[in-house]
Amino acid sequence: MIKACIQSPKFQNCIIAVIVFNAVILGIDTIDMAPRFKQILHILDAACLVIYVAEIILKLSIYKFFIFQKRLEYLRLYHRRSLSCAKY
Numbered sequence: 001m002i003k004a005c006i007q008s009p010k011f012q013n014c015i016i017a018v019i020v021f022n023a024v025i026l027g028i029d030t031i032d033m034a035p036r037f038k039q040i041l042h043i044l045d046a047a048c049l050v051i052y053v054a055e056i057i058l059k060l061s062i063y064k065f066f067i068f069q070k071r072l073e074y075l076r077l078y079h080r081r082s083l084s085c086a087k088y
Contacts, residue, residue, distance in 0.1 A: 003062045015055060022048040 005011055022045065029041045 002058065006058055006062060015051075018048055018051050 025041055025044050025048070029038065029045070
């Protein structure tokens with residue numbers, strides 16, 4: 001059930017919305033403003049970070065590090081190909 005939720009387009013769109021929202025927050029944070037408003041921006045930035053960490057924890061609990069294993073296989077394959085090309 002959690003896997004279906006994580007893979008759903010709604011979940012992916014929510015994560016993309018959080019990324020865009022966080023980018024806007026970081027952009028606004030570069031402007032000089034009142035300390036109270038900066039504090040609100042930092043709280044919103046921390047909330048985005050919590051959402052990112054929750055997403056990573058959910059994905060790692062579902063995929064059980066399969067993502068990293070697959071990427072390591074690609075790196076090994078690339079390394080083997082680069083070594084075989086270096087011989088010629």
